[in-house]
Amino acid sequence: MKKSEWSDKQLEELLRQMPKIHDHRNPRDIYQNLSIKKRKRSAWIIPGIATAAALLLFFLLVPTMFDRTEYSLDRAVQEKVSKEEQKSLSQEDSSTLKEDSTKNETGISGTEQKMLMTSSDKTALYDDELGNGTVLTYWIPDSQAQILVPVSTVVQLDQNKNWLTAFIETMGLLKEEEWGLSDYYPLNATLTLDTTNNTVMVDVPINHKYGEGSASETKFIDSLKKNISSNSQVNKIMLTTNGQPGIEFGNFGEIKEIQVESEGKHAYFFYTPDGMETTYLVPTTDSYQNINAAFEAMKTEPLEMGLTASVVPSFSFKDIEIKENKLIITIDENAVMENNLENVYSLEAILLTAKGFGIDTVRLLNAPINSLGPFDLTKDIKVPLAPNYRPIQ
Amino acid sequence: MNSVFDELYQKYHHDVFQFLFYMVRNKEQAEDLVQEVYIRVFKSYHRFEGKSSEKTWLFSIARNVAIDSFRKQKGWKGRLLEKFDWSSSQVKDDYPIPEEIMIHKEEIKRIYQCLEHCTVDQRSVVILRFLNDLSITETAEALGWTEGKVKTTQHRAIKVLKKHMEMFNEKEGLDSEEVRVER
Numbered sequence A: 001m002k003k004s005e006w007s008d009k010q011l012e013e014l015l016r017q018m019p020k021i022h023d024h025r026n027p028r029d030i031y032q033n034l035s036i037k038k039r040k041r042s043a044w045i046i047p048g049i050a051t052a053a054a055l056l057l058f059f060l061l062v063p064t065m066f067d068r069t070e071y072s073l074d075r076a077v078q079e080k081v082s083k084e085e086q087k088s089l090s091q092e093d094s095s096t097l098k099e100d101s102t103k104n105e106t107g108i109s110g111t112e113q114k115m116l117m118t119s120s121d122k123t124a125l126y127d128d129e130l131g132n133g134t135v136l137t138y139w140i141p142d143s144q145a146q147i148l149v150p151v152s153t154v155v156q157l158d159q160n161k162n163w164l165t166a167f168i169e170t171m172g173l174l175k176e177e178e179w180g181l182s183d184y185y186p187l188n189a190t191l192t193l194d195t196t197n198n199t200v201m202v203d204v205p206i207n208h209k210y211g212e213g214s215a216s217e218t219k220f221i222d223s224l225k226k227n228i229s230s231n232s233q234v235n236k237i238m239l240t241t242n243g244q245p246g247i248e249f250g251n252f253g254e255i256k257e258i259q260v261e262s263e264g265k266h267a268y269f270f271y272t273p274d275g276m277e278t279t280y281l282v283p284t285t286d287s288y289q290n291i292n293a294a295f296e297a298m299k300t301e302p303l304e305m306g307l308t309a310s311v312v313p314s315f316s317f318k319d320i321e322i323k324e325n326k327l328i329i330t331i332d333e334n335a336v337m338e339n340n341l342e343n344v345y346s347l348e349a350i351l352l353t354a355k356g357f358g359i360d361t362v363r364l365l366n367a368p369i370n371s372l373g374p375f376d377l378t379k380d381i382k383v384p385l386a387p388n389y390r391p392i393q
Numbered sequence B: 001m002n003s004v005f006d007e008l009y010q011k012y013h014h015d016v017f018q019f020l021f022y023m024v025r026n027k028e029q030a031e032d033l034v035q036e037v038y039i040r041v042f043k044s045y046h047r048f049e050g051k052s053s054e055k056t057w058l059f060s061i062a063r064n065v066a067i068d069s070f071r072k073q074k075g076w077k078g079r080l081l082e083k084f085d086w087s088s089s090q091v092k093d094d095y096p097i098p099e100e101i102m103i104h105k106e107e108i109k110r111i112y113q114c115l116e117h118c119t120v121d122q123r124s125v126v127i128l129r130f131l132n133d134l135s136i137t138e139t140a141e142a143l144g145w146t147e148g149k150v151k152t153t154q155h156r157a158i159k160v161l162k163k164h165m166e167m168f169n170e171k172e173g174l175d176s177e178e179v180r181v182e183r
Helices: A008-017 A027-089 A094-117 A163-171 A214-231 A291-298 A341-356 B003-024 B027-047 B054-084 B106-115 B120-131 B136-143 B147-172 B174-182
Strands: A134-141 A148-155 A190-194 A199-204 A236-241 A247-249 A253-255 A257-259 A266-271 A280-287 A317-323 A326-331 A361-365
Touching: A008 B106, A008 B120, A008 B147, A027 B003, A027 B027, A134 A163, A134 A214, A148 A163, A148 A214, A148 A280, A163 A190, A163 A214, A199 A214, A214 A236, A214 A257, A236 A247, A266 A291, A266 A341, A280 A341, A291 A317, A291 A341, A341 A361, B003 B027, B003 B054, B003 B120, B027 B054, B054 B120, B054 B136, B106 B147, B120 B136, B120 B147, B136 B147
Parallel strands: A199 A236, A326 A361
Antiparallel strands: A134 A148, A190 A199, A236 A257, A247 A253, A266 A280, A317 A326
16 A cells, blocks of 8 residues: 555545634624724723823923932032131121021022012112202111111201201111011110210110120121211210110120221122012122222122122123223123113112212213113213112101 | 624634634634734725625635734744744744644644645645635635646645655654565
8 A cells, every 4th residue: 555655636635624623602702802802902002102191201300300409409509608608707697597598599589580570760869869858878687687788768957956866766767677677776775976076975775685696786886887987977986885884795795985987898789688579789898999899799699698799791891990080881882781670770789889989970881772760871870879768758 | 793794704704714723723823813804804894895706805814814923923033033043934833733633533633734834825725725615716816816826836735745744654654664565
């Protein structure tokens, strides 16, 4: 038997004999499975969309996360720096440090926004507003008792009143808290003027609080000096406690008299109290050699707490020249200046600073705009009489 | 239930299933693939123009489904390996002989195993022609070939089968050789 040799026919026959294979499933089940499978096919779409959304979120979130870390780093560095500076200032109350440095930052961004929103106006007091009144300037501590803010007002002086009487009378009318500053006046002291010795006598009661803590001592002495120097020609303050010479201060010991030097040669910066829209122009405690150094300092953030740069980039000076009592500032040709409140304040800070250096008028050359708020930039601008005018009714 | 499905099921389900079974040589897989055939049929039923008969149209779909499943089985890994390993260029399956075949006589088992050695094209022709009883013309229509190509492929397939059937005999047919010697 040639079992191994297959003819084509035999093979075909064999193939035809191969068993019929049947699908034993119920057709209903098959149909049911069909629809399931159909749905299954599109099942990958949902995870696909989810993945795409996740990726999108990822790419959106990651850059903001980076930003945030950088920001907080920045912040940390700033805080550190300001702390160190604060330490060098030594006499400040250290407990308020941290709070204040954070407030400092909110103040910066705050001022810029607010300035664009409110209508343009000036802050200082000028010749034309004075009439026949007398200017009184009060140095009021800010809400954190870190800096002294000069606030000026106008009073009518009678023949028989001297400036100190007016000063004492008006002291009680100040609305410090309404202005975003701390309630400091009236002083718990009796002030009398000794015209023959050109001296102001300051008498405090025994239970006075001015000697408690380094901050309040400094504020008391500084505010007295500044109040007297900016309102009069008096050059000496005599201190007494309940009629006895000298006031006992915790840190300074007993002080009997203070010499008053004339104010001046300071740089003015912006200060905005927390939660307020007002901007004050506040001078630094340090004085500057010349006006150039002062202007240069005003472009950057000052060391003192709560103050912000007052010479905004739109005031880019090309040249500064002083002719007698006139300051001529040449503005860079490429400077862009908008007629907004921030620029008005900046100009006023420049004017006030110039006043400290003995300047009477300021002239801007090459100014990109002709008028800025109430100022006509094509003419000489007179320096203000006093900063931060607040009328009192 | 869908009337189209009903009709197709009644007329062709078992033929299509049989074809797929012998193509992939696994019952479970054939069950999955027959579903796939229906899905494709429903997707393109509106495009069916009646140029060819419904039967050959179904078979051509079934064949494509089977070929796709071979590709999928190999996956990208398999395809990559194949590039480096020329010896295994033929798709081999490791499935054991299904129960349905096991219960039949020896020759059936052997020819089932020999079918494995045919190419996909050859196998398609053999199954369509002899198991599904399609004519040459119908087979040509289902495969989209000319009748001549069907004939030559069929011829070659038979040759391959014959060769392997004989190899089987040689391997285990020592006694039959001996018988020859004795004669």
